[in-house]
Amino acid sequence: MNSLKDKKALVTGGGSGIGQAIVRELAAQGAKVLIHYFKSKESAESLAAEVRASGGDADIIQADLSSESGVRELARVVEKKWSNLDVLVNNSGDLVARHKLEEMDMDFYRQVMAVNLDSNILVTQAMIPLLRKSGASSIVNLASLAGRKGGHAGSIIYATTKGAILTLTRSLSTELAPDGIRVNAVAPGLILGSAFHAIHTTQQAKDATIASIPLHRAGNCEDVARAVVYLASEYDGFITGATIDINGGVYMA
Numbered sequence: 001m002n003s004l005k006d007k008k009a010l011v012t013g014g015g016s017g018i019g020q021a022i023v024r025e026l027a028a029q030g031a032k033v034l035i036h037y038f039k040s041k042e043s044a045e046s047l048a049a050e051v052r053a054s055g056g057d058a059d060i061i062q063a064d065l066s067s068e069s070g071v072r073e074l075a076r077v078v079e080k081k082w083s084n085l086d087v088l089v090n091n092s093g094d095l096v097a098r099h100k101l102e103e104m105d106m107d108f109y110r111q112v113m114a115v116n117l118d119s120n121i122l123v124t125q126a127m128i129p130l131l132r133k134s135g136a137s138s139i140v141n142l143a144s145l146a147g148r149k150g151g152h153a154g155s156i157i158y159a160t161t162k163g164a165i166l167t168l169t170r171s172l173s174t175e176l177a178p179d180g181i182r183v184n185a186v187a188p189g190l191i192l193g194s195a196f197h198a199i200h201t202t203q204q205a206k207d208a209t210i211a212s213i214p215l216h217r218a219g220n221c222e223d224v225a226r227a228v229v230y231l232a233s234e235y236d237g238f239i240t241g242a243t244i245d246i247n248g249g250v251y252m253a
Contacts, residue, residue: 098154189247
């Protein structure tokens with residue numbers, strides 16, 4: 001089944017973890033994929049080579065998504081390469097570090113906002129003209145269970161950005177519907193195999209979370225990728241402004 005055959009897809013933060021799984025799943029469904037990375041050039045190159053070796057179409061591009069000039073250059077390259085865009089996956093983001101409100105300064109606040117929210121807004125804004133050209137296109141935003149529940153201690157600004165992405169998704173779905181652009185989100189919970197939880201979540205916290213999950217397991221990157229590709233491939237569909245929760249039943253909105 002090639003539900004995205006020859007569709008053009010941009011995945012931000014696509015070189016590792018969840019982004020990497022999304023790239024693989026998009027390519028498996030026949031999409032041509034542009035893999036954005038910031039620092040992980042080696043893993044992005046390896047992933048693109050893997051996709052091409054399997055008969056797919058993939059390339060890489062570096063950009064600082066928190067920079068307006070960086071995003072403008074990204075849009076210029078995408079337009080030169082393809083002229084239009086069918087799928088945008090806003091996957092890039094990070095907790096950065098755990099700091100309680102009393103411990104943080106405004107530089108840290110601005111950094112987390114830039115990495116998670118500013119980047120999403122800048123990239124989406126720059127890609128709308130290219131998505132509009134496709135006539136029936138899709139944006140999928142990566143939110144988080146933290147945006148639903150508020151997150152664990154020390155993740156207050158990260159959780160705030162992810163909550164904002166959930167609202168942004170709903171607002172944009174209305175704004176862009178007349179252009180045939182659907183906008184949806186996924187909100188992953190504990191996803192093992194992602195850099196986020198490898199860096200920012202202790203084993204004790206992972207074990208405690210897994211014990212509370214009705215399905216009695218953590219998620220994996222492929223769980224998220226399948227949901228993203230479903231939303232991306234539902235062309236001319238009736239799903240927009242929605243969020244798919246991927247958390248094993250630990251939280252239901």
